[in-house]
Amino acid sequence: MVTVRSTYSPDLDTARRLDSLDALWTTSKSGALRRAIEAAAEQTHDIGYAKLEA
16 A cells, blocks of 8 residues: 555544544544444545545
8 A cells, every 4th residue: 555644733623523523433543434424425425536646
């Protein structure tokens, strides 16, 4: 799997939710964020992937 490193600054409530999700799903914060994004994409009928340029 190709990874892209990024930095983000969630508000306190979002950071707490991410902490709860990674514990619930027994995964890393990155894993929880990936799963949440995948779920959101599925709910919105995934408009497809935009190609990332290096």
